[in-house]
Amino acid sequence: YHFKNAIESKDLESNLSVIGNAYTQARCTVEAELCAETSRLFKLQKTLSTKYNASLNGLSVHDTIEQLLKMGELKEAEKIRSDFKVPDRRFWWQRILNLAEQQKWDELEKF
Amino acid sequence: MFSYLTSQSQRFNIQLLQEAAYRELIQHLDRIEGSTVIALDEAMIGPFTLVTKPKLFAERAIRIVTLKPDLVFPKDIRNIVYILRPRVSIMDQLVGHVKCNGLVSGRQFHILFAPRRSCLCINQLQNKGVLNSFSRIDELSWSFLPLDADVVTMEIPNAYRDVSIDGDTSSLYQVAIGLVQLQRLYGRIPKIYGKGVQAQRVWNHAKNLGMEEKALYNGDKGAIDQLILLDRGIDLLSPLATQLTYEGLIDEFYGIRQNKLSLPAELFPSDKTSEGRRPDEYLPQTSEKKTILMHSGEQLYAELRNKNFNEVTKLLARKAREIHTQMHATSQDKTVQEIKSFVENILPQLMAQKKSTSEHTAIAGLIHEQVNATTFADDLAAEQDFMVCADIDKPSAFIEDKIARKADIRNVLRLICLQCAAASGLKDKLLIHYKREVAQVYGIEMLLTFSNLEMAGLLHPQTDSRAYAVLRKSLHLTVEDNVEVDPKDISYVHSFYAPLTARLVELSLKPLGWQTLKSQINNLHGPTFEDFQAQLIGIGGRQAGSMVSECSLLHVPRVVLVCFVGGCTFAEIAALRFLADQEDNNVEFLIATTKIINKNTFLDSLLSA
Numbered sequence: 001y002h003f004k005n006a007i008e009s010k011d012l013e014s015n016l017s018v019i020g021n022a023y024t025q026a027r028c029t030v031e032a033e034l035c036a037e038t039s040r041l042f043k044l045q046k047t048l049s050t051k052y053n054a055s056l057n058g059l060s061v062h063d064t065i066e067q068l069l070k071m072g073e074l075k076e077a078e079k080i081r082s083d084f085k086v087p088d089r090r091f092w093w094q095r096i097l098n099l100a101e102q103q104k105w106d107e108l109e110k111f
Numbered sequence: 112m113f114s115y116l117t118s119q120s121q122r123f124n125i126q127l128l129q130e131a132a133y134r135e136l137i138q139h140l141d142r143i144e145g146s147t148v149i150a151l152d153e154a155m156i157g158p159f160t161l162v163t164k165p166k167l168f169a170e171r172a173i174r175i176v177t178l179k180p181d182l183v184f185p186k187d188i189r190n191i192v193y194i195l196r197p198r199v200s201i202m203d204q205l206v207g208h209v210k211c212n213g214l215v216s217g218r219q220f221h222i223l224f225a226p227r228r229s230c231l232c233i234n235q236l237q238n239k240g241v242l243n244s245f246s247r248i249d250e251l252s253w254s255f256l257p258l259d260a261d262v263v264t265m266e267i268p269n270a271y272r273d274v275s276i277d278g279d280t281s282s283l284y285q286v287a288i289g290l291v292q293l294q295r296l297y298g299r300i301p302k303i304y305g306k307g308v309q310a311q312r313v314w315n316h317a318k319n320l321g322m323e324e325k326a327l328y329n330g331d332k333g334a335i336d337q338l339i340l341l342d343r344g345i346d347l348l349s350p351l352a353t354q355l356t357y358e359g360l361i362d363e364f365y366g367i368r369q370n371k372l373s374l375p376a377e378l379f380p381s382d383k384t385s386e387g388r389r390p391d392e393y394l395p396q397t398s399e400k401k402t403i404l405m406h407s408g409e410q411l412y413a414e415l416r417n418k419n420f421n422e423v424t425k426l427l428a429r430k431a432r433e434i435h436t437q438m439h440a441t442s443q444d445k446t447v448q449e450i451k452s453f454v455e456n457i458l459p460q461l462m463a464q465k466k467s468t469s470e471h472t473a474i475a476g477l478i479h480e481q482v483n484a485t486t487f488a489d490d491l492a493a494e495q496d497f498m499v500c501a502d503i504d505k506p507s508a509f510i511e512d513k514i515a516r517k518a519d520i521r522n523v524l525r526l527i528c529l530q531c532a533a534a535s536g537l538k539d540k541l542l543i544h545y546k547r548e549v550a551q552v553y554g555i556e557m558l559l560t561f562s563n564l565e566m567a568g569l570l571h572p573q574t575d576s577r578a579y580a581v582l583r584k585s586l587h588l589t590v591e592d593n594v595e596v597d598p599k600d601i602s603y604v605h606s607f608y609a610p611l612t613a614r615l616v617e618l619s620l621k622p623l624g625w626q627t628l629k630s631q632i633n634n635l636h637g638p639t640f641e642d643f644q645a646q647l648i649g650i651g652g653r654q655a656g657s658m659v660s661e662c663s664l665l666h667v668p669r670v671v672l673v674c675f676v677g678g679c680t681f682a683e684i685a686a687l688r689f690l691a692d693q694e695d696n697n698v699e700f701l702i703a704t705t706k707i708i709n710k711n712t713f714l715d716s717l718l719s720a
Contacts, residue, residue, distance in 0.1 A: 063552075
């Protein structure tokens with residue numbers, strides 16, 4: 001399954017399901033799960049990209065949330081957070097850093 | 112040839128090794144007639160400078176160039192010698208060269224593969240139809256090359272990775288060849304101790320190779336009394352931990368390559384400020400523009416390199432004070448004679464010394480800045496928590512925070528691996544947790560990296576025996592109330608953690624040390640083995656052992672060759688040097704390694720796909 005995995009870094013997301021299956025066969029449940037998750041993410045990114053007219057394709061979960069926060073789409077970000085089981089700790093780190101970056105100090109106060 | 116390779120106090124003359132390597136190169140070159148260009152592959156430049164000086168080639172009117180795809184040689188050159196690592200990827204470059212440069216009549220191409228030729232490379236040349244253009248294909252059997260008076264290296268940066276991830280064991284074989292070569296030069300080694308799978312394989316190879324050479328088994332006991340073969344795989348914690356010796360820190364921040372440190376020149380104060388009036392405590396140091404040579408031939412550096420960084424600052428401050436007082440002393444010498452001799456004899460030296468002091472102060476200053484950064488302290492604190500096994504089974508909040516802030520992935524992975532090494536494996540749940548976190552933040556490609564690390568044995572599910580936790584207690588790997596200044600124990604190199612490898616060596620020096628050690632390190636991965644090469648009639652290994660102890664009774668230092676299969680760190684070298692300095696050990700080390708590594712280079716070699 002390493003072979004198939006190696007393809008991934010070069011090729012497109014279409015391979016993800018193949019890789020995922022390979023992982024399942026090799027009894028690597030985490031990896032398989034993450035692959036499924038990623039393909040889900042790619043789909044979501046496509047719809048979001050057209051919706052907000054921004055390029056989100058190929059980003060990781062974390063970066064996607066970051067981009068959404070930058071655009072001020074808190075709702076979408078929250079949705080991804082619950083969809084992909086992002087731990088609270090990390091999410092709040094992101095929010096805080098993000099708010100600080102945008103210098104929205106009064107919002108930061110609200111926490 | 113290189114002054115830094117010899118030191119009077121040493122029984123072991125490493126220059127023999129350098130000369131042997133040098134001779135071999137000369138022999139090859141002498142067989143070639145006419146004007147010559149040597150093309151070096153990138154990976155060979157380092158080893159090359161360890162063995163030769165530019166003067167040699169100037170004398171023979173040989174030009175040296177770096178191998179590049181679009182290299183064009185002048186028409187009047189008759190011979191082109193390639194000195195290469197046997198890598199297939201380089202062969203394509205050669206093909207290109209031959210095709211565009213081979214038209215000149217009478218021109219000959221030669222290849223010297225270092226350290227060994229590979230069938231793959233030759234086949235590749237054959238397939239491209241250029242093999243016939245090469246008049247000679249030979250081997251340059253360099254294996255261990257001298258780096259310093261007590262360090263030899265093979266300059267194979269990826270040895271650990273090759274074996275554990277790619278399954279390429281040629282580097283092990285090469286180490287074995289190196290060991291046989293060492294024995295050829297210095298006589299056979301009577302006692303061999305070793306630990307670890309790879310180490311054992313090396314020794315089996317070496318034994319087989321040695322069988323063929325009767326010479327190794329006749330003759331008297333050689334210059335080396337004992338060999339300790341250690342596998343990098345038994346101690347993955349030490350290479351990942353931050354080194355706190357001066358040399359180790361320099362290496363981690365700026366990278367020392369073959370004794371050379373390159374720093375941007377503007378960081379250093381200009382050397383022409385005032386005339387040198389410093390006392391002659393240090394030998395002059397050679398330095399070219401931005402490159403600073405770092406080896407024990409330079410006294411100040413030899414003194415500083417192995418010290419804990421906290422001590423270095425103090426040491427430099429004390430030096431400065433000493434210099435100050437001596438400066439006053441010289442200014443009171445009023446007789447013309449004295450001043451004359453001062454100017455003639457000491458002044459040139461002093462200029463150089465002043466330069467070296469100011470250089471090291473500058474470097475120390477740079478490092479001080481980095482060390483004082485909060486991130487450094489935080490990382491270190493996290494590391495040290497793991498080392499004392501604090502909260503080792505829980506997801507570390509510190510690592511989570513770092514992931515959340517999308518910190519440097521290398522550092523994150525390093526800390527995870529460190530935790531794994533200290534806990535002797537991560538619990539399944541924890542490993543999954545980390546994988547999820549990292550994959551979500553840094554992208555799914557990280558799974559590849561994880562699989563690499565798992566294959567390399569840096570990440571693995573927890574086993575029942577908690578090797579590290581047990582050894583930490585039984586071997587005192589972490590020492591409380593440790594002093595960094597004037598240390599009493601090797602643990603100063605990581606502030607309070609003693610590298611397992613160095614500790615093993617320390618304990619094995621004691622009478623019957625290895626025997627007691629054997630039971631203690633049983634739960635470490637890989638076999639423990641020992642071997643005796645004494646073939647004196649009727650005398651078994653036991654007596655060979657007593658022979659050695661007789662030697663040490665006579666206060667002749669034992670020479671112990673410590674061979675790290677898979678690389679070692681400057682901190683480990685520092686620890687071994689520290690042991691050698693202790694009076695009661697009465698021992699001299701020769702350290703052999705595949706490559707000097709540090710936490711960054713070690714991980715990088717594993718991470719690259």
